[in-house]
Amino acid sequence: MVVNSLEVSELAYAYPDGTQALFGVDLTIGRSERVALLGPNGAGKTTLVMHLNGILTAGHGTVRVAGTSVRPDTLKEIRQRVGLVFQDPDDQLFMPTVRDDVAFGPANMGVKGEELERRVKNALDRVGMADHADRPPHHLSFGQRRRVAVATVLVMEPEILVLDEPSSNLDPAARRELAEILRSLDVTVLMVTHDLPYALELCERSLILSGGVIAADGPTGTLLADPELLAAHRLELPYGFAIPEGR
Numbered sequence: 615m616v617v618n619s620l621e622v623s624e625l626a627y628a629y630p631d632g633t634q635a636l637f638g639v640d641l642t643i644g645r646s647e648r649v650a651l652l653g654p655n656g657a658g659k660t661t662l663v664m665h666l667n668g669i670l671t672a673g674h675g676t677v678r679v680a681g682t683s684v685r686p687d688t689l690k691e692i693r694q695r696v697g698l699v700f701q702d703p704d705d706q707l708f709m710p711t712v713r714d715d716v717a718f719g720p721a722n723m724g725v726k727g728e729e730l731e732r733r734v735k736n737a738l739d740r741v742g743m744a745d746h747a748d749r750p751p752h753h754l755s756f757g758q759r760r761r762v763a764v765a766t767v768l769v770m771e772p773e774i775l776v777l778d779e780p781s782s783n784l785d786p787a788a789r790r791e792l793a794e795i796l797r798s799l800d801v802t803v804l805m806v807t808h809d810l811p812y813a814l815e816l817c818e819r820s821l822i823l824s825g826g827v828i829a830a831d832g833p834t835g836t837l838l839a840d841p842e843l844l845a846a847h848r849l850e851l852p853y854g855f856a857i858p859e860g861r
């Protein structure tokens with residue numbers, strides 16, 4: 615039986631003040647897919663992401679990660695399986711060295727000794743930061759800190775990597791380097807982004823969340839080539855951007 619990385623069914627949620635943010639979201643993401651989650655401000659993207667690792671609990675509906683329901687009694691397992699990379703790496707890095715930051719999660723899970731070293735080295739290798747293991751994170755550039763933040767999540771060997779605005783505040787070279795890293799990973803990726811060219815570059819499939827529902831789900835190139843669809847959901851390609859042939 616093929617188990618999907620993520621299955622969200624009829625997910626609805628209202629904040630305690632009564633604001634209804636999600637109105638019944640259904641989506642399935644298969645193993646090793648890379649999917650962009652697009653949508654205007656206030657669409658419910660963050661609210662949806664916060665349900666994936668149980669920061670918020672479904673008002674109605676279900677979320678399953680690799681077949682396991684997100685519930686209070688499964689939270690420990692779920693948080694290991696869903697790797698959230700926040701928009702600001704400084705929310706994720708707080709130890710004296712890069713190595714300590716990457717080791718923090720698995721060490722907390724009881725991994726130690728050579729196995730811990732192996733996992734930390736492997737995660738840093740995957741983001742090209744192994745040479746910086748002994749440096750304090752606050753001495754690194756923003757782009758390097760974002761790569762270390764990705765490593766702190768990869769080291770947990772997650773089922774799905776969820777990235778919030780991964781290209782924000784990166785210069786063009788750092789943006790491209792991160793794209794190459796993300797493309798090289800053999801992991802399911804859900805990427806929340808307002809950077810439509812980045813979604814096109816990295817994700818074959820995109821979802822448009824708008825007004826708390828999935829308004830479109832399809833090949834990124836097809837969605838982004840539909841001006842009416844984009845306009846209906848306040849999405850805009852950069853001025854002069856042309857979708858490359860074959861996308």
Ligand SMILES: Nc1ncnc2c1ncn2[C@@H]1O[C@H](COP(=O)(O)OP(=O)(O)OP(=O)(O)O)[C@@H](O)[C@H]1O
Nearest residue numbers: 629631633635653654655656657658659660661662
């Ligand atoms: N803590 C909260 N209490 C009440 N309402 C909230 C809270 N957080 C978000 N909302 C509301 O829920 C809706 C969805 O917000 P959410 O932050 O999920 O959107 P988003 O798609 O992530 O937006 P953005 O692109 O601006 O990050 C909005 O109407 C927002 O005002």
